Amino acid sequence: MxxxxxxxxxxxxxxxxxxxxxxxxxxxxxxxxxxxxxxxxxxxxxxxxxxxxxxxxxxxxxxxxxxxxxxxxxxxxxxxxxxxxxxxxxxxxxxxxxxxxxxxxxxxxxxxxxxxxxxxxxxxxxxxxxxxxxxxxxxxxxxxxxxxxxxxxxxxxxxxxxxxxxxxxxxxxxxxxxxxxxxxxxxxxxxxxxxxxxxxxxxxxxxxxxxxxxxxxxxxxxxRIVPGGRIRLQFADSRQLDTAASLFDYGTADTEALRLDIPGDNSVVTVKAVLDTLDNASVQAQSLVVETADLDDVFLQLTGEGAR
The missing domain is CATH 3.40.50.300 (P-loop containing nucleotide triphosphate hydrolases)
Structure with missing residues (x-):
């Protein structure tokens, strides 16, 4: 009804x-x-x-x-x-x-x-x-x-x-x-x-x-309408971060926080590919967090200046 x-x-x-x-x-x-x-x-x-x-x-x-x-x-x-x-x-x-x-x-x-x-x-x-x-x-x-x-x-x-x-x-x-x-x-x-x-x-x-x-x-x-998913990697030191950043063309490195953000669709295939790439280069991340787009991203993208 x-x-x-x-x-x-x-x-x-x-x-x-x-x-x-x-x-x-x-x-x-x-x-x-x-x-x-x-x-x-x-x-x-x-x-x-x-x-x-x-x-x-x-x-x-x-x-x-x-x-x-x-x-x-x-x-x-x-x-x-x-x-x-x-x-x-x-x-x-x-x-x-x-x-x-x-x-x-x-x-x-x-x-x-x-x-x-x-x-x-x-x-x-x-x-x-x-x-x-x-x-x-x-x-x-x-x-x-x-x-x-x-x-x-x-x-x-x-x-x-x-x-x-x-x-x-x-x-x-x-x-x-x-x-x-x-x-x-x-x-x-x-x-x-x-x-x-x-x-x-x-x-x-x-x-x-x-x-x-x-x-x-x-x-x-x-x-799922807007891009915004990412894989966030945390490293113990700047050497590991720099090496990891060189492996991903679209990654964004934060040298102060020792963090690398990699845009992606957050699928299991994508996460596995990131981990395999790090493993093949003998790079060890302290932690990995998968973040999806949230309604804030949707709201900002679809309304006001974001829509224009």
Whole structure:
């Protein structure tokens, strides 16, 4: 099943074209990450797909509902967590959740049961009756996501959900997001500028630049788009390094670090060929590390100055 489908999506503000005809097809029960530099159109895409603003052109279906003709059906099926926590500082965590239950027209008993369940799931039970103004950034983001789940959505839009969080809080959020998909079959549409986040969480990733999707695939597929793989050799002394450097025309030697980087596809055949060459020349490396291109390489290659 396809949870989100978009064809030819366009949006402009005056003379500035923000989206220039993007296509998306996101299977249900998966995490989809949209990457892109500031101003690429990530938030605009989320705002359109979640019915917050209209598109200028294109067709969209979310959770089986047409975005224009069945907007109310889309809203009933989705949850949205924006870049900034949409929590009421004057209310407690429990009161924020009960407020969302009322907005979702849940009966009082069901709303209270749902609030207790979410407080427990997000490890907020002890803080349930404390005002949100006393919460840390990580606690606020957890509560914000919990509020999104009160309506039991099929599709959740997370617009840069871990911005400003410390590494520990970010990893906690990652675990929660994984659990939503694995345990509840929720579809997650994630925008982020943390490339590690997309690498860890997303089943598929799209790179948005200049209002267009410039690449899409799994993290591993995207990493294979750009060159960046290398074999890194460490040596005990400069003599061994110099000899090794003379054996590889395309190697880059770092005389201070006593290191030689050899570009390659990181296959077993390539690594074996490098080791055989060293062995035949009686050169001994202290260590060998095989490094692949990462999403940083992909991002820099496909967006901004790298793309041009």
């Amino acid at each position: 396809v949870a989100i489908s978009a064809v030819g999506l366009t949006k402009s503000y005056g003379d500035k074209a923000v989206l220039r005809g993007i296509d998306l097809s996101i299977p249900a029960g998966t995490v989809f990450a949209l990457l892109g530099p500031n101003g690429a159109g990530k938030t605009t895409t989320v705002e359109i797909l979640s019915t917050l603003i209209p598109a200028d052109g294109g067709s969209v279906r979310v959770a089986g509902h047409d975005l224009v003709r069945e907007a109310d059906g889309v809203r009933r099926a989705i949850g949205v967590t924006g870049q900034f926590s949409a929590v009421d500082n004057l209310l407690t965590a429990e009161e924020n959740l009960m407020l969302m239950a009322d907005l979702n027209h849940l009966r009082r008993r069901e709303g209270r049961r749902r609030a207790e369940e979410l407080l427990r799931r997000f490890d907020l039970t002890e803080a349930a009756r404390k005002p949100v103004v006393t919460f840390s950034g990580g606690m606020r983001r957890k509560l914000d996501l919990a509020m999104t789940l009160v309506g039991d959505p099929e599709v959740i839009f997370l617009d840069e959900p871990t911005t400003g969080l410390d590494p520990r809080s970010r990893r906690i959020m990652w675990e929660i997001i994984r659990g939503l998909v694995a345990d509840h079959g929720v579809t997650i549409f994630l925008t982020t500028q943390y490339l590690e986040e997309a690498d860890r969480l997303a089943d598929r990733i799209a790179v948005l630049d200049g209002g267009r999707i410039v690449a899409e695939g799994t993290a591993e597929e995207l990493k």
